[in-house]
Amino acid sequence: MARRTFSIGGVHPHDSKISRACAIEVLPTPPVVYLSVAQHIGAPAVPVVKPGDKVKVGQVIAEPGGFVSAFIHSSVSGTVKSVGPRKDLAGNSQTHIEIAVEGDEWLEGIDTSDTLITDIPEDNKAILDKIRLGGIVGLGGATFPTHVKLSPPPGMKCERLIINGCECEPYLTSDFRTLLEKGEQVVIGAAILKQVLGGVPCTIAIEENKPEAIAHIREVIASLEKVSPKFAGIEVLSLKKRYPQGGEKQLIDAVMHRQVASGALPISVGAVVQNVATALAVYDAVQKGKPIIDNSVTVTGECFPHQANLLVRVGTPLRYILDYLGGIPEEAAKVISGGPMMGRAVANLDAATLKGTGALLLLTEAQTRRRPETNCIRCGKCADACPMGLEPFLLQKLSRLGDVEALEENAAQDCIECGCCLYSCPAGIPLLDIIRLGKGAALSAIRARNVKK
């Protein structure tokens, strides 16, 4: 059977998953953590602690600042040192809560044992509450608050839950390791999400380059199905390897053969997509009472001798992580937070990890050097590669001209910033960098119009 994938565009960058054999290792707690109040899309959280306060692991330190916002919990136990501006990964100022670590005392009610809890509570409202209070956000990269995604707007019905285990970005292996090592928890998390969404069928989508994970999850589902009927209706789907398959709209296309309209939410075609790491966080929050206080981070790169998948407390300074693994090698020229396609270069190594930090990638100068820009030769490779069916060569021209009306007409706002156009351009034109500007302009024009109405 021909394996499924999404229908338009996409590229095939080299896999480079060199850290795939490294088991997830627990990083020792750093002496100090910095927790940003903007760990999610939406309104920043509002700090509820002040300097001098004693906090325990799992204690709420910031409350949601709006509907689309999330709780933030202390990832360590110790004393709050300061609440104030600090530079984030991009060097921009953001409010951070600084906590000096003392011991490792967890809040009462959090089950820190390894026992697997397969009994899923019946009350969906209580589950949703636990997800909200656990500060769970989408850990696939967009960090959208999960409880908002699980409450479909009136009139819309979810038909299928998709658990995203594609990990289509090169180098990243943290989801793969999670599937292998915590497969049971992920499947139980998926079953919880499935129940909240009204018992819809669930697909765990994994790309074919992770056969171990596919086999393991199939085994886990088979054994859990014997425990409870709640685990029926969860299937594993092996997808063809192609970037950006992990994009929400692309994944829905690959799994359900449905296309999400421009500007519409995935729920409009009856799909809810959650990441593997999010499913694990849901398991932790609902079954163990543990909010998001840590996440798996892949630390990798050809020039980096100590590849690792680490379980890192949220708010750990990047320098601490890299120093733990032997420091930054001399030939490394760039540290990227995330994968090579969509990740962003880190401007400030003293910045701390966020809930959504999935990887630290170290690249040498030869690997990151840009090709000199030459004129567009109209080959159309970018348009072939665009998974959203856009015309990047046109959008970049319009972006340079600042023609917002035409940008909107040509759907610049639909760009998912996957970087396929830039990757495929033989002329070395920084298409995405320029289109991002146009996308911003188009989006703010649309927003301004909606406000007026």
Add this chain to the structure above:
Amino acid sequence: MKVLILTIAIITALGLVLSIVLFLVAKKFRVEEDPRIDEVEKVMPGANCGGCGFAGCRAFAESAVKAPDLDSHFCPVGGNDVMAKVAAILGFEVKAKAPMVAVVRCNGTCANRPKVNEYDGFATCKVKATLYSGDTACAYGCLGCGDCVAACQFGALRMNPETGLPEVDETKCTACGACVKACPKAIIELRNKGPRGMREYVSCVNKDKGPAAKKACSAACIGCGICVKTCTHEAIVLENNVAYIDYGKCKLCRECEAMCPTGAIHGINFPKPLDKEAVKARIQARQQKAREENNKEA
């Protein structure tokens, strides 16, 4: 021969009929346009830069002709000369405006503001600003890619390779404001040109607290407020850890410039260089006198 005559006759008849139709249509649908629009447009500089806020010189002329007065119309490129001509055509009174000039409010030269990382992305300030805070520790300062230089239609801006900052050629700057719009960090400001070009301004927009600002750039405004206390004309305000001189109130006494601990305040086009020590002594004497008077009253 017959064919030739017939052809000429038909074409002539057709021409006559059509010319009558055209004549009637032109008479019926005649658009009355104010002749002054053309006159105004003729005296405009014709740069079509949009600095006045209209789509071009023609749009400016159309709007000016309809306007009840010229308060909301000003051509920054032509300045008072052009506005006087426009006012004469339209029969308005002339209101002279003080000439403005673009001022770059960043002092983050390569020496003052060391680089902390290297940017290898697409070299425009706008793109750079969407990606991160910049290649120095200052998140507010000039990004140095020259978007303002590219935006200037009058060749009044150039990047100084030594400082890495844009420089304004005052003789060419028309204060159209294109660079102000182009700068994603809002560093460039249109300020009063001042008598004989003399002006005083704070060359920094860093909103960080003192220690952080100073760490990022040795010539940053650290928000200490000494200038505010020194100024006897209440021309300086301190907001968000950065001082701002109101050019409408500034009397160009240069006292703030002498007192600024980081040299963030710049005075330019003054005939003599600032004798900092003399000015400081003058201020201290004045403050001493004020204290003594206070003590006497008490």
